[in-house]
Amino acid sequence: MKEEFLHFLWKYKLFSTTDLKSIAGEFIEVVNPGIYNTNTGPDFLNAQLKIDGQLWIGNVEIHLKSSDWYAHYHEEDENYDAIILHVVWSYDADVFMKNNLPLPTLELEQFVQKEVLVNYQKLFSKEQRWIPCEKQIAEIDSFLLNNWLERLYFERLENKAVFIKEVLSKSNNDYEAVLFKLLAKNFGLKVNGDAFFDLSNSFDFSVLRKVRFNQEQLSALLFGQAGFLEDEVEDGCYVKLKKEYNYLQHKYKLKPIRKNRFQFFRMRPNNFPTIRIAQLGALYFKHQHLFSQILEVSRLKDFYMLFSVEVNDFWKTHYTFETSSKKSPKRLTKSFIDLLVINTIIPLRFVYEQERGTINEEQLLQLMQQLRPEKNSIINKFSELKIDAKSAFETQALLELKNNYCSKKECLQCAIGNSLLRK
Incomplete structure (x- = not known):
């Protein structure tokens, strides 16, 4: 199990909130799990919790084991002075605050439903797979999939924009x-x-x-x-x-x-x-x-x-x-012009309109939907999994999905993975 999975559980409150108690027996109500922090410092910022009826506002730190608090030297780091709850999967050591009082600790393992763990183990099985969810992806709701593909397509455009902006910078912003x-x-x-x-x-x-x-x-x-x-x-x-x-x-x-x-x-x-x-x-x-x-x-x-x-x-x-x-x-040929539109024209127009605050996402999508789906090994494999792309918009989104989510096993950041874990 990875700590990232515990972040996912806490962020979406995928645990039983009825009779939620700390190691010391304090009743805990999660009013707001806080803002997920991907930078250095506590994992969740500005959380709102009621502990034995008292409202606390502060930060939450998450570890696989409670002893990781000391393994990571948090007791020496003032960034962790405002921790109001230590969330762990397994409680194996007492943790004390600077005033020598025990840090309120929630052992999450006993409050997570078995089905969530089973779904997690299916996704992150050690079995060799082309994508982690290849046995389940065909079951995904079409509305959820279409919305996720649209977001993935614009993520792909943003990634292409990074290179284009570098070229622009070296060319004195000469778009021609x-x-x-x-x-x-x-x-x-x-x-x-x-x-x-x-x-x-x-x-x-x-x-x-x-x-x-x-x-x-x-x-x-x-x-x-x-x-x-x-x-x-x-x-x-x-x-x-x-x-x-x-x-x-x-x-x-x-x-x-x-x-x-x-x-x-x-x-x-x-x-x-x-x-x-x-x-x-x-x-x-x-x-x-x-x-x-x-x-x-x-x-x-x-x-x-x-x-x-x-x-x-x-x-x-x-x-x-x-x-x-x-x-x-x-x-x-038309197929070659399609490639130019997909890989040059639309990404450059995206950057140009983005820089001027005039971006028309609907128009870009409509143009991409007019283009025939690309043919390559990745798209062919998705087709075998019953995910059939009908346009270049969908093939570009599927390439982004495979390369930046599936291959990196970023299932917890993926709408498909989210859906399967909550199932």
Whole structure:
């Protein structure tokens, strides 16, 4: 048993309050269990208790054993001088206050119903499970689950916002520049995401602002900074780009990243970094003020229109600079645009609106609910447990649930775990 479980029991009063007595036989009435303190100091602050009819206001400290009071040196810490009740699971030693009077102590074990302990043991069984509640999660009330998923989704947005705010801080709060960096990272997907992010940081966004009206210069900037223009290739397009990049490199004192940062191995040709760089360049050539445009869009079909771009003629017949291929437009697919909306557009809009106090949570949810559910091993496993996601809103929430609650066994902080323990 963990002490956190005792915190949970006390916070939600999951014990018999009838004839609640201290070790010394004093009647205890919990008027208010207090404010749960996650910082240093007593576990619950400003609790209100009636002990033998006398109202006390102060702090409550909780331990597995009463002797833990001395093991943690609380008798030497003035932060614990205002303790009005010591709550323990097992009473194994007397504890005295500084005035040498015994500290009122409640032994919780005798007041907790057996069913609560059984439910706790089911969740925290040592049996290997994908998630602790995998045998019970299908029984959860749909209303509770939907409300919890909504909260989880916004927790996920808040977690993504931390990284976005760091990028904003390093970019002088230039949202256009940050959008480019985030899009670049997501154009690289998981395999090349870090390399694409390094590419976006390898030059000042002001350089892109100056060259984006010229498609050849924009392509030269991106491919040159990615290190793809350092070889000798006998192709007219390649030679032109290399010449253009040499000019830009000298003018703006550019330093490319290493080409070997980008992976081609075991990738579908449409996901080759060369194709994704070409598509990113086509997007920024088509839209000169992309961030202001995404702020005006709220329907998924309008995002599909906004991101509807084709690569230039060279890349329609190539996957790399060295070899040609059958002609194809190599447009951004709807499924790829969905990923951009999920991982870049909505999180960045969330931060932008949050900073200005204009956040429209309902609009963000509606947009997420228009997006098809993502497909990955985690979502597939939830489906096996009869938790079927109907949209990207639910898949994002389930990813948050698995990664930050289930995998860490934070069942006591989870609405599902709470419900199962109270059952």
